[in-house]
Amino acid sequence: xIEPTDLTAARWSPAVRRQRLAGVLADLRDRDGRTAxxxxxxxxxxxxxxxxxxxxxxxxxxxxxxxxxxxxxxxAGTATRKRVRDLVDEARQRDWWHPYKPYLRPAHTTxxxxxxxxxxxxxxxxxxxxxxxxxxxYSAITVKEQHPALPEREAExxxxxxxxxxxxxxxxxDPIRLWAVLGEAALLQAVGGPRVMAEQLDYLHRMxxxxxxxxxxxxxxxxxxxxxxxxxxxxxxxxxxxxLAYIPDPVGHxxxxxxxxxxxVGVFERLMLLLPDRDANLQMIAAAxxxxxxxx
Numbered sequence: 001x002i003e004p005t006d007l008t009a010a011r012w013s014p015a016v017r018r019q020r021l022a023g024v025l026a027d028l029r030d031r032d033g034r035t036a037x038x039x040x041x042x043x044x045x046x047x048x049x050x051x052x053x054x055x056x057x058x059x060x061x062x063x064x065x066x067x068x069x070x071x072x073x074x075x076a077g078t079a080t081r082k083r084v085r086d087l088v089d090e091a092r093q094r095d096w097w098h099p100y101k102p103y104l105r106p107a108h109t110t111x112x113x114x115x116x117x118x119x120x121x122x123x124x125x126x127x128x129x130x131x132x133x134x135x136x137x138y139s140a141i142t143v144k145e146q147h148p149a150l151p152e153r154e155a156e157x158x159x160x161x162x163x164x165x166x167x168x169x170x171x172x173x174d175p176i177r178l179w180a181v182l183g184e185a186a187l188l189q190a191v192g193g194p195r196v197m198a199e200q201l202d203y204l205h206r207m208x209x210x211x212x213x214x215x216x217x218x219x220x221x222x223x224x225x226x227x228x229x230x231x232x233x234x235x236x237x238x239x240x241x242x243x244l245a246y247i248p249d250p251v252g253h254x255x256x257x258x259x260x261x262x263x264x265v266g267v268f269e270r271l272m273l274l275l276p277d278r279d280a281n282l283q284m285i286a287a288a289x290x291x292x293x294x295x296x
Contacts (some may be wrong), residue, residue, distance in 0.1 A: 015113030
């Protein structure tokens, strides 16, 4: 069995440190004034190597020796060298999900790493409740369905760790700001049966009353709208870190361009307007919970 990792670890991600490192390196070259091709020539590497180093979505960690040579090329000062070296050291730490990596899709492991350090999440889920708002029972069922390659004992440990982190992201001392837009179908989809759903919807109702959580339900009566597929928009605390969007389909896809991320932000904002009244959303959640409770 895979041993659980330390659940008291700080809520930050090596993946985000790698992303931040790329931003610092890009800024250093911008201030230097030379092209990627010129820097590559001085280093004796391919131009694509320099471009990858500066790409926040290329999360493979470069070798330390190459970073040191790059700092020399840029004639970096003491403070900059320390900052870059600290980022490299932090980026070399293992993400909490590392023991489960053989069983998970690459796009999903990237998402788990980045999710940990977000300041704001905007989630749209038309048919299932998002992981951040799931109870342990609901989460166990969805993990089993979404990651069928996970052996049972590993699935239990993975679920427990994911739940602990999600709870800390919403109820810990430094919670994220969460906006979640859910389709009415997500309230009625019977995951695990009536008892599991009644408990889950009661939990959702409580979470919806937290000051940093906003939940909007898109009712069936809204008819056709833009929300055909689920997506997540991740915003990080550092303004230099680019906003990212993820499509949690069976394969898992990252939205690559600024234009496409901005488009999804617009879609999300328009979906929120379909039922803007907070009390109406709470009433819909409570009514769905009562419906399942009557079936137990």
